[in-house]
Amino acid sequence: MKGYAIINDKKIQFEAPGGKHLLDFIRDDLQLKGTKEACREGDCGSCMVLLGKQENGDIRYRTINSCMFPVGEIQNSHIVTIEGLNEDKLTPIQQFMVDEWASQCGFCTPGFIVSMTGYFLQAKTLDVDDALAFLGGNICRCTGYLSIKKAMTRLCELVDPDKFRKSYEKNRVNYLISEGFLPGYFESISVLMSHLPAEADPEPFQHGNVLLAGGTDLYIQKADMISTHEPYFILRNSHFRGIRQEGDQCVVGSATTVSEMQESDLFNRLVPEFKKYSRLISGASIRNRATIGGNIVNASPIGDLSILFLALNASLRLELDGRERMIQLKNFFLGYKKLDLYPGELVKELLIPMELTDHVIHFEKVSRRTHLDIASVNSAMSIRLNNRKIEEIHASAGGVGPVPMYLNGFCHHLQDHFFDEKLMETGIQIALNEINPISDVRGSKTYKCLLLEQQLRIHFSVLAAQINKIS
Ligand SMILES: Cc1cc2nc3c(=O)[nH]c(=O)nc-3n(C[C@H](O)[C@H](O)[C@H](O)COP(=O)(O)OP(=O)(O)OC[C@H]3O[C@@H](n4cnc5c(N)ncnc54)[C@H](O)[C@@H]3O)c2cc1C
Numbered sequence: 001m002k003g004y005a006i007i008n009d010k011k012i013q014f015e016a017p018g019g020k021h022l023l024d025f026i027r028d029d030l031q032l033k034g035t036k037e038a039c040r041e042g043d044c045g046s047c048m049v050l051l052g053k054q055e056n057g058d059i060r061y062r063t064i065n066s067c068m069f070p071v072g073e074i075q076n077s078h079i080v081t082i083e084g085l086n087e088d089k090l091t092p093i094q095q096f097m098v099d100e101w102a103s104q105c106g107f108c109t110p111g112f113i114v115s116m117t118g119y120f121l122q123a124k125t126l127d128v129d130d131a132l133a134f135l136g137g138n139i140c141r142c143t144g145y146l147s148i149k150k151a152m153t154r155l156c157e158l159v160d161p162d163k164f165r166k167s168y169e170k171n172r173v174n175y176l177i178s179e180g181f182l183p184g185y186f187e188s189i190s191v192l193m194s195h196l197p198a199e200a201d202p203e204p205f206q207h208g209n210v211l212l213a214g215g216t217d218l219y220i221q222k223a224d225m226i227s228t229h230e231p232y233f234i235l236r237n238s239h240f241r242g243i244r245q246e247g248d249q250c251v252v253g254s255a256t257t258v259s260e261m262q263e264s265d266l267f268n269r270l271v272p273e274f275k276k277y278s279r280l281i282s283g284a285s286i287r288n289r290a291t292i293g294g295n296i297v298n299a300s301p302i303g304d305l306s307i308l309f310l311a312l313n314a315s316l317r318l319e320l321d322g323r324e325r326m327i328q329l330k331n332f333f334l335g336y337k338k339l340d341l342y343p344g345e346l347v348k349e350l351l352i353p354m355e356l357t358d359h360v361i362h363f364e365k366v367s368r369r370t371h372l373d374i375a376s377v378n379s380a381m382s383i384r385l386n387n388r389k390i391e392e393i394h395a396s397a398g399g400v401g402p403v404p405m406y407l408n409g410f411c412h413h414l415q416d417h418f419f420d421e422k423l424m425e426t427g428i429q430i431a432l433n434e435i436n437p438i439s440d441v442r443g444s445k446t447y448k449c450l451l452l453e454q455q456l457r458i459h460f461s462v463l464a465a466q467i468n469k470i471s
């Protein structure tokens, strides 16, 4: 694939297989060795770079793991490696890392500096907890995290929260240049970008081609195959992007990323705690790439988004050769990694009923580590009560069967009944009879049954408390 991009302060013309790992392109082709290579699976953050793309007339920067990013998507973008953040003197981010003794062998340090810079570029408002959580995708094996956290906390204290918030709508880049967080050349990037050839939507997907969304599953499963191919980049096709209201449905394009859902006012009205739940889904840089289509089609029995969307009673709009059909998400998963999806058929959109704004919704996930880990068991429930009568209920559970499970028997048992503790306990027994977990590295069968039992009790108690608060 041929194209133009901006790497740090220079415009380049590139020619490489579209699926080639950006990490290899940066280190081998461009000889920029500051970006480090370790796990190549999105787990350690040593390969972190910034991706700047035009969005609504502005350039928005996000952190990405270059070990899981295709060269074909740098087209018309600004890629910033650690070399592109260096000036003659240290930035405050680098200086505070030095002052707090936050680097020993230094292998992880470029990745941390890029992630820290990425937080200040990406965050709408300043929040120390969010800032520290943003570094959850970076691993350091020798310094210890306390000094890194101290550096990040001090940086948050250095920034004026009001100016920071206002600059999100009005040129964050200029604000960060004025604070010394970014080199001055960032100011000229929008002009450089405007001289790049305009980008059109790609041709429709052709059967037989490899479809790549965020690549956070595919680059783990089929890295060698993708890196030598020209995959179809669905994220470059606006037809599959965006979140909008259509009548009484919230429509989410399948190539929408978790970060875009976090930022969407409409989606957050529908799931008010989404920001909290989504912090449990991978780390910030993976969330910047991971799409809902990828999560659903990957069909992992513990896919967090699949579990949440099942409890939101979502449907899918599928597309094959321009023809569309609808299917309820709960009927989409047929067996382990088996889907009701024809060869060449794409998930176009996910539709969620907007009447869910009357519901209360709750999501739980238990994993071995709180952050950047897959679930042992995850579950979600949405419920609408009218004078203690359950008018509508949807519940789902992951890690307890071969597919992300909609708890049919459980929901049927509770629907149209008056809610009390006895009903809840009999419902839980029904749920335990409809699941079929296996013992594996994430826990024994008995442990997973116990987890789901407890999670269902937590859903009920949290939802009951929320309902009491509303009424
Ligand atoms: C470090 C790390 C941490 C992770 N943590 C979590 C976690 O906490 N929770 C979790 O649920 N997942 C997690 N994941 C898994 C992954 O990030 C998610 O499943 C993600 O949503 C996959 O989306 P993607 O866009 O990257 O998919 P891709 O890898 O691009 O694609 C996955 C599959 O879906 C197909 N596909 C994608 N979009 C469509 C479409 N519209 N129509 C038809 N087929 C399509 C692709 O062809 C491919 O077969 C993690 C992954 C990594 C690397």
Ligand code: FES
Binding pocket: 036, 037, 038, 039, 040, 041, 042, 043, 044, 045, 046, 047, 048, 065, 066, 067, 068
């Ligand atoms: S090399 Fe570890 S996240 Fe990329």
Ligand code: FES
Binding pocket: 102, 103, 104, 105, 106, 107, 108, 109, 139, 140, 141, 142, 143
């Ligand atoms: S400083 Fe050695 S791995 Fe972080």
